[in-house]
Amino acid sequence: MKHKFKPLDRAPVYVKVCNAIEEDILSGVLKEGVLLPTEAELCAQFGVTRSSVREGIRLLQQSGLVERGAAKRLVVKSPKASEIAETASRSMALGGATFGEVFETLAMLYPEAARIAARRLSDEALGALCDVRDGLRDAPPGAADEIVDYAVEFFQQLASGLDNRVMLAMLQSLNLMIGASLQLVIDQTPNAHERILNAQSEIIEALKNHDEARARAWMTKHIEDLRRGYVVAKVNLDARIL
Amino acid sequence: MKHKFKPLDRAPVYVKVCNAIEEDILSGVLKEGVLLPTEAELCAQFGVTRSSVREGIRLLQQSGLVERGAAKRLVVKSPKASEIAETASRSMALGGATFGEVFETLAMLYPEAARIAARRLSDEALGALCDVRDGLRDAPPGAADEIVDYAVEFFQQLASGLDNRVMLAMLQSLNLMIGASLQLVIDQTPNAHERILNAQSEIIEALKNHDEARARAWMTKHIEDLRRGYVVAKVNLDARIL
DNA sequence: TATATTAGGATTGTCGGACAACATATTTAT
DNA sequence: ATAAATATGTTGTCCGACAATCCTAATATA
Numbered sequence: 085m086k087h088k089f090k091p092l093d094r095a096p097v098y099v100k101v102c103n104a105i106e107e108d109i110l111s112g113v114l115k116e117g118v119l120l121p122t123e124a125e126l127c128a129q130f131g132v133t134r135s136s137v138r139e140g141i142r143l144l145q146q147s148g149l150v151e152r153g154a155a156k157r158l159v160v161k162s163p164k165a166s167e168i169a170e171t172a173s174r175s176m177a178l179g180g181a182t183f184g185e186v187f188e189t190l191a192m193l194y195p196e197a198a199r200i201a202a203r204r205l206s207d208e209a210l211g212a213l214c215d216v217r218d219g220l221r222d223a224p225p226g227a228a229d230e231i232v233d234y235a236v237e238f239f240q241q242l243a244s245g246l247d248n249r250v251m252l253a254m255l256q257s258l259n260l261m262i263g264a265s266l267q268l269v270i271d272q273t274p275n276a277h278e279r280i281l282n283a284q285s286e287i288i289e290a291l292k293n294h295d296e297a298r299a300r301a302w303m304t305k306h307i308e309d310l311r312r313g314y315v316v317a318k319v320n321l322d323a324r325i326l
Numbered sequence: 327m328k329h330k331f332k333p334l335d336r337a338p339v340y341v342k343v344c345n346a347i348e349e350d351i352l353s354g355v356l357k358e359g360v361l362l363p364t365e366a367e368l369c370a371q372f373g374v375t376r377s378s379v380r381e382g383i384r385l386l387q388q389s390g391l392v393e394r395g396a397a398k399r400l401v402v403k404s405p406k407a408s409e410i411a412e413t414a415s416r417s418m419a420l421g422g423a424t425f426g427e428v429f430e431t432l433a434m435l436y437p438e439a440a441r442i443a444a445r446r447l448s449d450e451a452l453g454a455l456c457d458v459r460d461g462l463r464d465a466p467p468g469a470a471d472e473i474v475d476y477a478v479e480f481f482q483q484l485a486s487g488l489d490n491r492v493m494l495a496m497l498q499s500l501n502l503m504i505g506a507s508l509q510l511v512i513d514q515t516p517n518a519h520e521r522i523l524n525a526q527s528e529i530i531e532a533l534k535n536h537d538e539a540r541a542r543a544w545m546t547k548h549i550e551d552l553r554r555g556y557v558v559a560k561v562n563l564d565a566r567i568l
Numbered sequence: 569t570a571t572a573t574t575a576g577g578a579t580t581g582t583c584g585g586a587c588a589a590c591a592t593a594t595t596t597a598t
Numbered sequence: 599a600t601a602a603a604t605a606t607g608t609t610g611t612c613c614g615a616c617a618a619t620c621c622t623a624a625t626a627t628a
Contacts, residue, residue: 096343096580096582097581097582098384098580098581098582109420110420112496114546121608122607122608122609123393123554123608124607124608124609132582132583133583133584134583134584135377135380135582135583135584136581136582138377138381138581138609138610139380139381139384139507139581142340142381142382142384142385142388143384143387143388145385145388146384146387146388147413147416147417148388148417148420149420152609155507155607156590156608156609157609162420162422163418163421164421165419165421168414168416168417168418168421170415171389171417172410172413172495174389174407175389175390175405175409175413176407176410176491176492176495177352178351178352178404178405178602179404179405179407179410179491180404181492184408185490185491185492185493186492188490188492188493189490189492189493192433192435192439192493193435196434196435196438197434200430200434204476208430231463233578235583243416244367244517245534248427248430248431249421249422249427250418250423250428250430250431250500250503251422251427251429251430251431251434253414253418254431258492259494261492267369273415274591299434315448326352338609338610338611339610339611340610340611352575364578364579364580365580366578366580374612375612375613376580376611376612376613377611377612377613378610379613380580380581381610394580398579398581398619398620399579399580400581453600469592489602564624
């Protein structure tokens with residue numbers, strides 16, 4: 085009988101280093117906040133040189149599992165929703181996503197998010213939304229950048245209030261993708277200030293009364309309003325986001 | 327008058343290398359598929375050593391912007407939706423997302439996705455869905471793993487058919503997060519086969535007739551059905567996904 | 569001539585050692 | 599006892615070297 089050999093593991097050492105550490109993090113042996121051994125010690129334990137260890141560390145670092153903490157020592161980190169959102173949105177930008185795609189997704193997600201929010205948003209979360217709204221109300225007229233900030237912050241707070249990290253990550257990545265471009269739009273849209281303010285107020289009111297349908301409807305309206313802004317500003321919806 | 331100095335850029339060299347290359351990719355100077363210079367040449371151009379260049383490359387590599395291609399040369403790559411989904415779902419798993427969170431997000435997204443699909447799914451996409459359904463119909467009874475595959479594949483095809491990369495990435499990451507765990511559930515749910523099959527058929531029918539409301543309703547039902555499976559199988563919805 | 573083989577060169581993967589920069593811990597001086 | 603100076607440990611960067619691998623081109627063979 086012919087003996088069968090398993091295929092050899094021919095991955096580069098630095099990849100193996102990365103995997104080895106990652107595995108221990110994933111399996112819970114290394115918990116969040118734990119300090120990893122120094123590079124020298126890792127070399128000794130793995131039996132490889134510092135160059136390889138360091139390259140492996142870079143891989144872990146970029147995937148958000150590890151971080152340089154106090155004394156520059158390596159610390160185990162569990163990825164936060166905001167970081168996931170950031171890398172996801174960056175990747176999608178690089179992947180060539182368009183304004184149209186982002187907006188359609190926005191229009192799909194946020195009305196539902198508003199509906200869920202109407203069902204269970206906490207009082208603090210509602211308070212945070214009111215704060216944003218008030219900030220927007222008191223913003224000086226003509227300050228487009230401030231308006232944008234408040235508009236995005238409103239989405240942000242709503243997403244945070246849902247108390248669901250998966251949703252949060254997704255909604256946040258959308259926020260990041262439109263955030264920058266909203267500037268252009270609001271600059272060129274008359275009444276943007278009042279219309280956004282009005283939409284926010286209506287949404288807050290609906291949330292307060294746990295009126296799911298109304299929260300959903302106004303969020304839909306709000307987003308459609310923003311989208312129209314893009315059209316008015318002659319932003320090509322097929323253009324890639326940056 | 328006191329002169330103000332800008333804060334010096336004290337980032338490590340390998341980070342700068344990473345940023346420099348990333349910038350050129352982002353700005354379109356380096357397009358997808360282009361071969362990057364060899365390590366030696368990069369050293370010469372940046373005026374740093376190979377160790378630093380290599381560490382920088384690892385960072386780019388893990389963020390999916392660069393890849394080893396033929397002859398092991400580095401090639402510029404633009405992240406695909408599927409990869410974005412993969413890293414996102416992995417990160418969320420590590421970040422401690424729970425079944426409950428994933429399911430709630432699923433229940434929020436997919437009904438809307440079905441509604442949009444009813445509006446504009448192409449005939450090919452519909453055909454692909456039918457193929458999945460037929461595959462499931464003809465699956466041998468009791469083959470839980472096959473049933474799971476078809477169930478996930480149905481979601482997958484629906485997402486692909488939407489022709490929106492942003493949505494696709496988000497829906498796919500959800501698919502990845504539940505995919506593995508569905509196995510457990512379907513193993514222990516009687517009638518799972520028929521119920522899933524029925525739901526798929528109803529959804530397909532609704533899509534064919536461009537009946538948005540019905541597509542949405544059946545998708546909601548379908549997901550709720552799956553969720554009940556988790557409860558029946560006594561999977562703790564607060565448990566972290568793996 | 570066309571194909572298979574071989575030799576050569578280019579490039580990456582890994583190693584070892586070295587030193588400066590920086591942060592922490594320890595000792596010394598006030 | 600507090601502050602300053604020193605010692606120690608760790609990371610960041612450099613250099614040089616060599617084996618493994620892949621590509622290319624020259625060579626041999628049919």
